[in-house]
Each structure stands twice: as C-alpha cells, then as structure tokens.
Amino acid sequence: MKTHERKAPAAAMDRRRFIAGSASASAAIFISGAAIIHPGEAWGLEVKTLAPATMQTLVKAARDIYPHDRLSDKYYALAVKGYDAKAAEKPELKALIEGGVADLDSRAMARHGVRYVEIGWEAPRVAILKEIEDGPFFIMIRSGLVVGLYNQKEIWPLFGYEGESASEGGYINRGFNDLNWL
Amino acid sequence: MAKFDLNDESVVVIVGSGAGGGTLGAELALKGVKTVILEAGQRFEIEDFLNDEWASFSQLSWRDARTTSGSWRVHRDFPNLPAWIVKAVGGTTIHWAGASLRFQDYEFRAKSHYGDMQGANLLDWPLSLDELEPYYSRAEDKMGVTRTNGIPGLPGNNNYKVFEAGAKKLGYKEVHTGRMAINSQPRDGRGGCQQIGFCFQGCKSGAKWSTLYTEIPKGEETGNLEVRPDAQAVRIEHDAAGKATGVVYANSAGVLRRQKARVVCVAGNSIESPRLLLNSASSTFRDGLANSSGQVGRNYMRHTTGAVFAIFDEPVHMYRGTTMAGVIRDEAPHNPARGFAGGYEFETISVGLPFMAAFLDPGAWGREFASALDSYQNMAGLWIVGEDMPQERNRITLDPTVKDKFGLPVASVHYDDHANDVALRNHAYRQGMALYESVGATRVFPQTPYPSTHNLGTNRMSANPRDGVVNKHGQTHDINNLFVSDGSQFTTGACENPTLTIVALAIRQAEHIAGRLSANTI
Numbered sequence: 296m297k298t299h300e301r302k303a304p305a306a307a308m309d310r311r312r313f314i315a316g317s318a319s320a321s322a323a324i325f326i327s328g329a330a331i332i333h334p335g336e337a338w339g340l341e342v343k344t345l346a347p348a349t350m351q352t353l354v355k356a357a358r359d360i361y362p363h364d365r366l367s368d369k370y371y372a373l374a375v376k377g378y379d380a381k382a383a384e385k386p387e388l389k390a391l392i393e394g395g396v397a398d399l400d401s402r403a404m405a406r407h408g409v410r411y412v413e414i415g416w417e418a419p420r421v422a423i424l425k426e427i428e429d430g431p432f433f434i435m436i437r438s439g440l441v442v443g444l445y446n447q448k449e450i451w452p453l454f455g456y457e458g459e460s461a462s463e464g465g466y467i468n469r470g471f472n473d474l475n476w477l
Numbered sequence: 478m479a480k481f482d483l484n485d486e487s488v489v490v491i492v493g494s495g496a497g498g499g500t501l502g503a504e505l506a507l508k509g510v511k512t513v514i515l516e517a518g519q520r521f522e523i524e525d526f527l528n529d530e531w532a533s534f535s536q537l538s539w540r541d542a543r544t545t546s547g548s549w550r551v552h553r554d555f556p557n558l559p560a561w562i563v564k565a566v567g568g569t570t571i572h573w574a575g576a577s578l579r580f581q582d583y584e585f586r587a588k589s590h591y592g593d594m595q596g597a598n599l600l601d602w603p604l605s606l607d608e609l610e611p612y613y614s615r616a617e618d619k620m621g622v623t624r625t626n627g628i629p630g631l632p633g634n635n636n637y638k639v640f641e642a643g644a645k646k647l648g649y650k651e652v653h654t655g656r657m658a659i660n661s662q663p664r665d666g667r668g669g670c671q672q673i674g675f676c677f678q679g680c681k682s683g684a685k686w687s688t689l690y691t692e693i694p695k696g697e698e699t700g701n702l703e704v705r706p707d708a709q710a711v712r713i714e715h716d717a718a719g720k721a722t723g724v725v726y727a728n729s730a731g732v733l734r735r736q737k738a739r740v741v742c743v744a745g746n747s748i749e750s751p752r753l754l755l756n757s758a759s760s761t762f763r764d765g766l767a768n769s770s771g772q773v774g775r776n777y778m779r780h781t782t783g784a785v786f787a788i789f790d791e792p793v794h795m796y797r798g799t800t801m802a803g804v805i806r807d808e809a810p811h812n813p814a815r816g817f818a819g820g821y822e823f824e825t826i827s828v829g830l831p832f833m834a835a836f837l838d839p840g841a842w843g844r845e846f847a848s849a850l851d852s853y854q855n856m857a858g859l860w861i862v863g864e865d866m867p868q869e870r871n872r873i874t875l876d877p878t879v880k881d882k883f884g885l886p887v888a889s890v891h892y893d894d895h896a897n898d899v900a901l902r903n904h905a906y907r908q909g910m911a912l913y914e915s916v917g918a919t920r921v922f923p924q925t926p927y928p929s930t931h932n933l934g935t936n937r938m939s940a941n942p943r944d945g946v947v948n949k950h951g952q953t954h955d956i957n958n959l960f961v962s963d964g965s966q967f968t969t970g971a972c973e974n975p976t977l978t979i980v981a982l983a984i985r986q987a988e989h990i991a992g993r994l995s996a997n998t999i
C-alpha cells in the first residue's frame with residue numbers, strides 16, 4: 296500500500312505534529328485538473344460532476360470504512376466512482392456528497408488543521424467518521440460500499456474466495472475436503 | 478402440457494409453486510385432478526442459475542416492497558427485506574439448502590409438553606407424528622433425502638470437518654452430514670452432488686431437490702397440470718354462499734385475469750399467504766377470508782436463528798461444497814434444565830465473500846470488521862435453528878400506506894423475540910463458540926439472524942376454529958373449498974427446518990382434496 300505515512304519522513308516528526316499536517320503530508324492520490332491521479336498505482340480517473348477533491352476524499356473515506364491493506368486504492372476508487380455519474384443525474388445526491396465531504400474537511404481542519412485526506416493516521420480520520428456515522432451521507436457511502444467493494448470479482452482471490460465453480464465441475468475433484476490440519 | 482380455460486370451474490387453483498404449492502399441484506395432477514398453479518414469478522431453468530450471490534439474489538428473490546417493525550434486528554438492518562423468499566416457479570426450493578429433518582413427537586404437542594409460557598400463544602397441533610409418519614416417508618422418498626431409503630449420506634466438506642471435530646470435542650454424539658434432499662448418488666433422473674457450493678443460488682447440477690425440476694414437470698407430464706408464471710394472485714373471490722369461486726391475478730404489466738375454480742389452495746409462503754387472505758376482504762368477510770378467528774397473519778414464526786463464524790490459523794475454504802454439510806442433533810431435545818423450552822439444531826453454513834460482507838454484522842465498519850473478512854478463507858461457520866415461540870402480536874398485517882405496483886397494500890412484518898427465544902439463542906451462541914474454540918479458533922463471531930428464510934405459522938392449524946385458521950388437512954375452518962398449503966399452516970415451529978414437513982403435509986392434503994372431490998363433498 297502506498298500511503299504517505301511511508302513516504303513522509305515520519306520518524307523525524309512527532310506524531311502530533313504529523314497529524315496536524317505539514318507540507319510533506321501529501322496524499323497518494325493527486326488532483327490534476329479535472330482528474331484524480333494515482334501515480335503509484337498508475338491510474339487516473341476523470342471526474343465530471345463532483346469536484347476532483349471530493350472524489351479523492353471519497354476514495355480515502357472508503358478505505359477508512361473497510362480498510363484492507365491488501366487492496367490497492369484502485370478497488371476503492373472503482374467502488375465510489377459511480378457517484379460522479381449519479382450526481383450528474385440527481386442534484387440532491389450531488390449536494391449530499393459535496394456537503395458530506397465539506398463537512399469531513401471542516402471537522403478535519405478544526406481538529407488537525409488539514410483536509411481529511413491529509414490526516415496522517417487512520418485513527419483520527421476514523422474518529423471523524425464515527426461522529427457522522429448516523430448521518431445520511433455516511434450511511435449511503437457505507438451501504439453502497441458493501442456491494443460496490445466486496446462484489447468486485449477481481450478482489451475475491453485476494454480473500455481466498457474462488458467464486459463461480461459450476462463451469463469447473465464444482466469442487467468434487469478440486470479440494471472440497473482437502474483440509475488436513477485438524 | 479395442459480392449458481385450462483379461465484372459465485373452467487372444475488379446476489383446483491393453487492397460488493404459489495414452491496415446496497407446498499409445487500408438491501400439491503403435482504400430486505393432484507398425478508391423481509387425475511385438473512390443476513392450475515398461479516406463480517407470481519417467472520420460470521427459469523437450471524441453466525439460468527447463476528453462481529453469483531448478488532446476481533442470483535436479484536434474479537430470483539422476492540424484492541417487491543415489504544415493511545417491518547418490532548425489536549428484531551432485521552427491522553433495523555434490512556427494513557424492507559424481512560425475508561429471503563424466491564419469486565419464481567419452484568419458489569424458495571430453488572434457493573433452499575436441502576436440510577430435511579422430521580419433527581420430534583412432542584413438537585406436535587408444544588403446549589401440553591412445555592406448559593404455559595407467558596406471552597406465548599402456544600397450541601397443540603391437531604395432528605400427531607404417528608399420523609404424519611407415512612407422509613414423511615413418502616416425502617423423503619420423493620425428495621431423495623440422504624440417510625433415508627438406503628440413500629448414503631453426502632461426503633463431508635472442509636466446513637463439516639471443522640464442525641465435526643468441534644462437536645466431538647464438546648462431547649456431542651449425534652453429528653453427521655445430515656439428512657439432505659441432495660442426491661449423494663444419481664437418483665430419480667438427476668445426478669449426484671458435484672460439491673459446487675452455490676446451493677443458496679440454485680443447484681446447477683440438479684442434485685438438490687426443487688419443485689421446479691422434480692414435482693412440477695412430473696405433474697405437467699400427466700396433462701393435468703398447468704403452471705402459469707407471471708401470474709400474481711391479487712384476490713380470492715367467493716359467492717353469496719361464502720364458497721371460493723376463483724382467483725383474480727395480475728401479470729407484471731398489471732393486466733388482470735380471473736381464473737374460476739372449484740377449490741382454491743394458498744401456498745405463497747407465510748408472508749404472502751396471509752396477505753392474500755387479508756387483501757381478499759369483502760362485504761361478507763370484512764376482516765379477510767378465513768379470518769373469523771382473527772388469527773390470519775398472527776403467530777408469525779421464523780425460527781430462533783443466528784450463526785457462529787470462527788477464524789482459524791489455517792485455511793478452511795468453507796464455501797467449497799455443500800452449503801449445509803452437516804448437523805448436530807444433541808441440542809434438539811426439550812431440556813428445560815438449559816433455561817428454555819424447546820431445542821435447536823446446529824447445521825454448517827457458508828456464504829461467499831459478498832454475502833459475508835453484507836451479513837456478518839450488518840452496518841458494522843472499520844478495522845475490526847474488515848480484519849474479520851481478511852480471514853475469510855480461514856473461516857468456518859454454523860447456523861442455529863431453534864424453536865421460536867408463537868406470539869399473537871408477531872404478525873403480518875397490511876401496511877396502511879405502502880402499496881405495490883397493483884395498488885394493493887404490501888405486507889408489514891412485525892417480530893419481537895420472546896424471552897425464551899433470547900435464552901435459546903444465547904445458549905446456542907455459547908455452545909457454538911465453544912465448539913470452534915475447542916478446535917483452535919482464534920476469533921469467533923456470534924452473528925445476528927439473517928432476513929427470515931423459514932417463515933411459518935401465519936394461518937395456523939387448530940382443532941378448534943376459534944384458535945386458528947385451518948384444520949388438520951389445511952382446509953380453512955370458514956370456507957370449505959379454501960385450503961392453505963404452505964408453512965403458514967404450522968401450529969408451532971419445532972426446531973427442524975420446515976420444508977420436509979411442508980411437503981409431507983402437501984402430499985397428505987392432496988389425498989384429502991382428491992378424496993373429497995371424488996366424493997363430491999367440496
């Protein structure tokens with residue numbers, strides 16, 4: 296995983312100051328014009344209706360909601376990118392998302408002096424999400440992720456789930472009873 | 478394949494094609510009775526089934542609006558999905574797991590055996606195990622239940638191996654790979670289980686019994702059975718004398734038709750069956766059909782369920798092979814020393830990663846939750862099926878505001894746990910967690926119940942018409958040519974999975990109806 300904790304000279308800094316933000320506390324995902332760019336994973340995503348910074352925050356919040364260190368940011372981005380098109384169709388959805396992210400950022404600013412994505416450690420970001428977890432913005436993002444993230448077939452092998460099996464003849468000859476450690 | 482005229486008044490009309498309706502329809506057809514099954518859903522075949530949890534759920538499940546209330550957690554987590562029921566020809570026998578256990582003798586006499594339980598509306602069945610036994614035998618033969626009729630048990634999969642080892646450590650005696658309506662070897666024109674592992678999504682090998690490709694085609698071959706998909710019953714009609722005369726049904730475009738009938742049988746599962754009776758209220762029957770007792774929709778039961786998942790330091794791959802791959806029966810007897818009435822079964826269960834994410838702890842998020850899923854491949858799981866207490870206020874009512882696309886009030890499902898249910902579930906959680914810990918689980922999760930897969934009791938059988946909706950043949954006390962043919966007949970829930978009993982009752986009911994028709998007494 297390429298988060299800025301690793302890139303930043305964290306050892307030289309005390310944790311408080313790091314959380315509070317500094318010029319080096321940059322996110323793994325950059326904003327470039329109307330797109331967000333992930334140089335480490337070599338992908339970019341054009342954002343049309345939402346602000347690119349909003350999409351950048353959604354990806355970070357998605358990881359904070361269901362943090363799997365073995366999943367690259369790409370899968371979180373895939374899970375939330377659909378909101379951009381949906382927001383184009385529904386102004387009230389756009390307002391909910393932009394408002395929700397603005398709220399995250401203002402809470403982050405008030406406590407740590409940086410935007411949500413720039414907070415260095417997971418715990419203080421999660422503390423902010425906790426404060427809003429009963430609100431409509433969080434509920435929508437979280438419940439959307441349950442399917443949007445975990446129903447991506449590409450991630451299943453990373454969890455050891457093999458998916459469709461009928462076309463392979465089931466597991467009758469492929470390890471349905473291969474457990475031997477008991 | 479038969480095709481009957483809408484004005485043919487001689488037919489038996491069955492609403493629903495699942496375990497109850499599909500079996501009843503085929504049995505009647507085999508006895509030469511002209512029968513029409515109206516099924517709200519579409520007709521799919523085995524090749525249409527999808528080894529994909531969400532896609533299969535969307536393809537086959539009943540997703541039309543329903544509402545909920547009560548203190549059960551399903552109301553909070555899935556307010557519009559109280560139950561997991563299939564809407565397709567074959568009903569929930571497409572998604573079911575196949576566990577097929579007979580009730581225990583005293584479970585037909587819950588009231589006299591357990592004594593009065595405060596807040597519970599217990600009642601004895603007007604039927605005994607002795608009376609039902611011959612029909613259980615026929616049902617087991619029809620469904621090809623393993624460990625009956627000389628059919629060998631299924632081989633145990635990885636999830637079963639962990640379950641069995643833990644059961645033995647705890648000193649449980651009766652643990653095996655279950656009595657399953659799944660072919661362990663080819664039988665009845667269907668092949669053996671390929672251990673595909675998507676039993677909850679429709680069996681692609683046809684090894685698992687479903688009315689869709691067993692009973693229904695057998696009935697159709699006789700020329701006496703017509704199954705009409707995309708035909709949702711919206712109202713049962715009656716004449717001035719109070720006899721049922723036919724069923725009005727709608728296709729998905731909303732076009733209404735009226736099928737005349739000599740006999741009407743309701744088998745839409747325990748949420749839709751009472752809803753249909755209530756939505757059929759008339760100036761003669763103001764509270765709904767067959768509801769002089771006021772019990773239509775009441776005593777809704779769902780079994781006291783829950784699951785325990787456990788993480789080990791080694792891989793399990795629980796999803797490989799039969800979903801319900803084994804049973805422990807030691808906790809099934811009634812043993813009040815445990816602090817509750819009735820008993821429970823343990824059965825293995827597994828779900829894929831997508832459903833695990835949705836159901837492990839609905840609404841949960843953060844690292845505790847995510848780290849559990851990180852160990853998905855090292856998980857084993859079991860399901861709890863315990864008897865729940867019938868309660869009058871646990872009921873299906875017509876929602877006062879929400880309507881379906883035909884403009885009819887939808888079903889609203891209210892459920893509160895009884896204190897006995899809570900005590901039973903907690904006991905089962907403790908035992909289930911101990912079972913896995915005894916074989917080295919590093920983390921265990923007592924999991925909250927899923928939306929109801931077992932829906933029971935909302936048109937219950939009673940000896941006295943004052944106490945229930947139907948008699949021991951499923952015939953309504955109020956209207957002699959109106960029957961109930963699904964799990965809503967259950968007087969109490971027992972602790973066994975319900976479908977074998979639903980099928981046995983349907984076989985028995987077919988005999989009764991055919992007899993009454995030829996004697997001209999209905």
Ligand SMILES: Cc1cc2nc3c(=O)[nH]c(=O)nc-3n(C[C@H](O)[C@H](O)[C@H](O)COP(=O)(O)OP(=O)(O)OC[C@H]3O[C@@H](n4cnc5c(N)ncnc54)[C@H](O)[C@@H]3O)c2cc1C
Binds near residue numbers: 498518561568753
């Ligand atoms: C995932 C899962 C696993 C299960 N595993 C087991 C198991 O291992 N063992 C067991 O015993 N049971 C199991 N069950 C429960 C079992 O599936 C049900 O008990 C059984 O199918 C109920 O039979 P039924 O005839 O009452 O209703 P269903 O089989 O649900 O059939 C009802 C049919 O009626 C139709 N219908 C409803 N209303 C109308 C209407 N108004 N007009 C026309 N048609 C209508 C529905 O579309 C449906 O097709 C499981 C269920 C699920 C969901």
Ligand code: SF4
Binds near residue numbers: 676677
């Ligand atoms: S495990 Fe067996 S019964 Fe279940 S779906 Fe696969 S073949 Fe069918």
